[in-house]
Amino acid sequence: MIRFTLNGEDYEFDGADDTPLLWVIRDGAGLTGTKYGCGVGQCRACTVHVDGRVRRACVTSVKAVADRTVTTIEGLSRDASHPVQQAWREANVSQCGYCQSGQIMAVAEMLERLPSPSDEDIDRQHRNICRCGTYARIRKAIHRAAELSREEAARE
Amino acid sequence: MSELNRREFVKLCAISSMGLVIGMPRHGDARVTAQELHPLIKIGSDGQIIIYAQNPDMGQGVKTALPMIIAEELGVDWASIKVKQAPWDSRLTNQFSGGSLSIRLNYNTMRQAGASARAMLIAAAADRLGSPVEELETRQGYVIDRPGNRRLAYADLAEAAGALPVPEAPALKDPREFKLVGTSVADVDLDLICDGRQQYSLDLKLPDMLFAVVKRCPHGDGQPVSFDSSGAREIAGVVDFHVLKNTDHGGRIILPNCPNFVSGVAVLATTTWAAMQGAEALKVEWQMPAARDDSDELMQRFETALDSESEVVRSDGIIEFDDQEHSIAATYRLPFLAHVPMEPMNCTAHVKGDKVEVWAPTQNPPMAAEAVAKVLNVPQQNVTIHVLRSGGAFGRRYYADFITDTVLLSRQFERPVKTVWSREDDVRHGYFRPASVQRIRAATSAGKISHWHHKIASHPREIYLERDGSPAEIGNYEFPAGFIPNLLFDYAAVPARIPLGQWRATEHSSNVFAVSSAIDELADVAGIDPVRFWLELVGDEQFVQVRDDFRFDASRLRNVITVAAQRAQWGTPLSDGKGRGISASYNQGIWVAEVAEVTVSKDSLTVDRITCVIDCGLVVNPQGAVNQVEGGIVDGLAAALYGRITVKEGIVQESNFHDYEFCRIRDIPEIDVHFIDSNDSPRGLGEGPLPPVAPAITNAIYAATGKRIRDLPIQL
Numbered sequence: 118m119i120r121f122t123l124n125g126e127d128y129e130f131d132g133a134d135d136t137p138l139l140w141v142i143r144d145g146a147g148l149t150g151t152k153y154g155c156g157v158g159q160c161r162a163c164t165v166h167v168d169g170r171v172r173r174a175c176v177t178s179v180k181a182v183a184d185r186t187v188t189t190i191e192g193l194s195r196d197a198s199h200p201v202q203q204a205w206r207e208a209n210v211s212q213c214g215y216c217q218s219g220q221i222m223a224v225a226e227m228l229e230r231l232p233s234p235s236d237e238d239i240d241r242q243h244r245n246i247c248r249c250g251t252y253a254r255i256r257k258a259i260h261r262a263a264e265l266s267r268e269e270a271a272r273e
Numbered sequence: 274m275s276e277l278n279r280r281e282f283v284k285l286c287a288i289s290s291m292g293l294v295i296g297m298p299r300h301g302d303a304r305v306t307a308q309e310l311h312p313l314i315k316i317g318s319d320g321q322i323i324i325y326a327q328n329p330d331m332g333q334g335v336k337t338a339l340p341m342i343i344a345e346e347l348g349v350d351w352a353s354i355k356v357k358q359a360p361w362d363s364r365l366t367n368q369f370s371g372g373s374l375s376i377r378l379n380y381n382t383m384r385q386a387g388a389s390a391r392a393m394l395i396a397a398a399a400d401r402l403g404s405p406v407e408e409l410e411t412r413q414g415y416v417i418d419r420p421g422n423r424r425l426a427y428a429d430l431a432e433a434a435g436a437l438p439v440p441e442a443p444a445l446k447d448p449r450e451f452k453l454v455g456t457s458v459a460d461v462d463l464d465l466i467c468d469g470r471q472q473y474s475l476d477l478k479l480p481d482m483l484f485a486v487v488k489r490c491p492h493g494d495g496q497p498v499s500f501d502s503s504g505a506r507e508i509a510g511v512v513d514f515h516v517l518k519n520t521d522h523g524g525r526i527i528l529p530n531c532p533n534f535v536s537g538v539a540v541l542a543t544t545t546w547a548a549m550q551g552a553e554a555l556k557v558e559w560q561m562p563a564a565r566d567d568s569d570e571l572m573q574r575f576e577t578a579l580d581s582e583s584e585v586v587r588s589d590g591i592i593e594f595d596d597q598e599h600s601i602a603a604t605y606r607l608p609f610l611a612h613v614p615m616e617p618m619n620c621t622a623h624v625k626g627d628k629v630e631v632w633a634p635t636q637n638p639p640m641a642a643e644a645v646a647k648v649l650n651v652p653q654q655n656v657t658i659h660v661l662r663s664g665g666a667f668g669r670r671y672y673a674d675f676i677t678d679t680v681l682l683s684r685q686f687e688r689p690v691k692t693v694w695s696r697e698d699d700v701r702h703g704y705f706r707p708a709s710v711q712r713i714r715a716a717t718s719a720g721k722i723s724h725w726h727h728k729i730a731s732h733p734r735e736i737y738l739e740r741d742g743s744p745a746e747i748g749n750y751e752f753p754a755g756f757i758p759n760l761l762f763d764y765a766a767v768p769a770r771i772p773l774g775q776w777r778a779t780e781h782s783s784n785v786f787a788v789s790s791a792i793d794e795l796a797d798v799a800g801i802d803p804v805r806f807w808l809e810l811v812g813d814e815q816f817v818q819v820r821d822d823f824r825f826d827a828s829r830l831r832n833v834i835t836v837a838a839q840r841a842q843w844g845t846p847l848s849d850g851k852g853r854g855i856s857a858s859y860n861q862g863i864w865v866a867e868v869a870e871v872t873v874s875k876d877s878l879t880v881d882r883i884t885c886v887i888d889c890g891l892v893v894n895p896q897g898a899v900n901q902v903e904g905g906i907v908d909g910l911a912a913a914l915y916g917r918i919t920v921k922e923g924i925v926q927e928s929n930f931h932d933y934e935f936c937r938i939r940d941i942p943e944i945d946v947h948f949i950d951s952n953d954s955p956r957g958l959g960e961g962p963l964p965p966v967a968p969a970i971t972n973a974i975y976a977a978t979g980k981r982i983r984d985l986p987i988q989l
Binding site for chain 1: 330331332333334459460462463464465466467468469470471472473475476478484509510544545546549613614615616617662663664665666667695696697896900901903904905906907908910911929930931935936937938939941943944
């Protein structure tokens with residue numbers, strides 16, 4: 118039995134401990150915002166946070182998150198109000214939308230580490246694939262999310 | 274309509290009975306019913322107006338744009354309506370997303386849908402109020418009687434309106450009075466996408482459902498002989514196995530233009546992961562076909578075929594190359610390309626007796642219904658196709674190969690079954706953009722192109738997909754046909770057994786590369802600036818009669834080239850290692866010009882900027898249109914930089930994003946998208962912006978370095 122915290126709640130998994138976290142989240146917990154895109158850690162559609170850091174759920178075994186805290190897109194904010202989600206809506210980023218949970222999760226964590234990323238930082242650090250090619254708007258939304266986060270921090 | 278009184282209106286109406294009342298129980302309120310005014314328009318007794326998106330959305334934005342057109346004519350406030358995706362409905366026409374046709378083919382139909390429902394609501398109000406229809410108008414979901422200062426909500430009129438016949442030719446708005454069409458509207462699913470709640474087909478879970486992963490024959494023409502499940506049975510959650518042979522169910526191509534599933538052995542399990550592991554552990558002995566192609570060897574055969582017999586597609590004037598002032602002969606090589614939509618292929622089905630329910634990310638619901646009916650031998654009216662938002666598609670989901678095996682599995686196990694493809698399954702069992710070798714010989718006279726011979730050798734879709742008609746992957750209307758006095762297009766078909774299908778701007782994605790490259794090469798040997806050379810070629814006439822039934826508006830091509838050159842600051846000096854390249858095309862009904870600006874330093878290429886100017890007629894949703902064009906450009910960039918499928922002994926060698934790469938954010942240039950103002954009827958944007966990308970880049974590389982790139986993907 119593997120126990121971990123999933124979006125603030127206790128979760129128990131009673132299967133093979135090498136099961137990828139992705140399938141525990143999707144088929145086990147029924148949280149389908151985390152997407153399967155490649156299964157080999159290439160596309161990052163499955164990006165989640167483990168103890169606040171970006172992890173590719175398709176290449177992370179469930180035993181690696183035992184007693185840790187896992188956050189998925191469903192747990193990123195209470196009401197989709199995270200600055201990255203706000204910026205994504207403002208910029209109309211999505212097309213098919215399939216990769217966007219992973220994009221948003223990756224950017225949310227990047228902004229924790231790099232509150233004001235330059236374009237070069239984004240080029241180096243943001244590696245998620247968007248097959249529809251929404252990248253120009255992703256870049257715009259990252260800068261906007263950074264701005265919104267700074268405004269939020271200033272208010273607090 | 275406004276000039277007719279109510280009686281005349283009814284008399285002129287077509288006799289039709291679309292207005293049936295159907296119950297639509299909701300959670301907690303079984304009393305809410307909905308009145309259908311058109312297959313795409315329902316008004317609930319609670320007042321909720323629902324507009325259905327006719328065509329599948331795969332990220333191209335038609336779930337937003339098509340309902341916008343209906344809402345415009347219906348006269349409702351966009352914020353007040355609910356948009357849903359229509360399931361397959363045999364009463365609808367053109368219910369597929371492909372060929373950039375959703376908007377182009379359905380613009381008038383959507384207008385008429387909205388306008389006829391509005392006319393029915395006005396007629397019902399006229400009856401209720403005893404007012405002549407010409408005194409009634411509509412505003413934001415109400416019929417208003419101006420003189421009487423009375424108003425009635427659509428919801429209160431819906432039932433009476435639904436009982437009226439549907440007018441055949443309702444009056445349409447003057448497009449100059451459009452309030453919604455032409456304004457930017459956010460994608461209807463944007464909020465769901467941003468908080469992770471958007472449901473895709475892969476996310477669907479039905480009670481008692483089994484997950485299936487099919488271990489398919491590595492060669493699409495092979496068959497399973499036997500299998501050993503001893504290892505797979507050990508995996509917790511694995512339930513059963515089932516052999517699927519397409520030879521027992523309609524063959525490799527089930528309908529003209531529609532591949533059937535690839536034969537294999539299905540592993541059924543209680544979770545996706547168990548089914549995937551089961552397929553991994555399963556051992557299958559295959560009977561491989563005798564004919565097994567190599568893509569490299571096939572390219573050689575194409576090359577040889579350029580000097581052998583061919584089908585003449587178009588022949589104007591006399592093609593002789595001897596003593597022209599400037600001439601070129603260049604050969605271009607284009608690889609097979611896969612679609613790799615972000616959501617891997619999948620389908621869910623539940624067969625209950627002779628009734629079939631399918632949930633699929635399909636681009637083509639009517640084809641899916643036809644294929645399902647055929648493979649199960651049930652009448653089409655017993656088939657329900659629920660259309661889910663696709664996580665990308667790009668032509669891959671046009672077919673039904675990922676649906677036919679799923680319905681067979683559900684029938685076999687008498688349970689709902691979801692078939693899931695791994696990314697490896699997707700790459701190895703794609704239906705690829707045809708590879709080709711293309712040769713253009715061309716010459717100038719007095720600074721203009723006088724001779725043009727474009728010959729293509731490829732493995733054509735017509736043969737692979739068993740479609741009727743000429744196999745030629747070049748049309749007799751394609752640019753520059755009609756613009757050059759001595760012109761020959763010919764095509765050599767080389768049969769092979771590598772699976773082929775629609776891709777984004779399928780043949781244009783290849784042919785435009787050759788054409789725009791050759792024009793640039795010829796401009797160079799003639800010593801003429803490429804933009805000037807393009808404009809000389811396009812000429813000064815407004816129209817060019819390309820074919821008896823096709824008058825080409827050359828002024829629109831001239832315009833996009835001129836505006837693109839201006840916006841890209843064509844002709845202004847650039848520093849060393851930088852260059853600009855231009856390309857242009859007319860494909861899928863739109864006029865496009867693109868200028869790429871690149872930097873080449875040693876062996877590294879950076880695409881700095883792409884300027885794209887488009888004339889697509891009226892732009893329905895400018896925000897959605899920009900998104901679609903940017904996406905097409907990125908797809909074109911990926912084809913220029915990375916895309917190549919390699920086949921050895923009939924087996925695809927690539928498998929996932931590490932060896933079939935796609936652009937990431939670091940690859941993306943600054944993109945400037947500009948639409949020419951136009952009141953012409955709208956065209957689709959899915960494909961047109963893609964083909965000019967690669968030649969704009971390679972022409973820019975030439976300008977920067979003097980090195981001519983004729984093979985894709987680009988290798989410096």
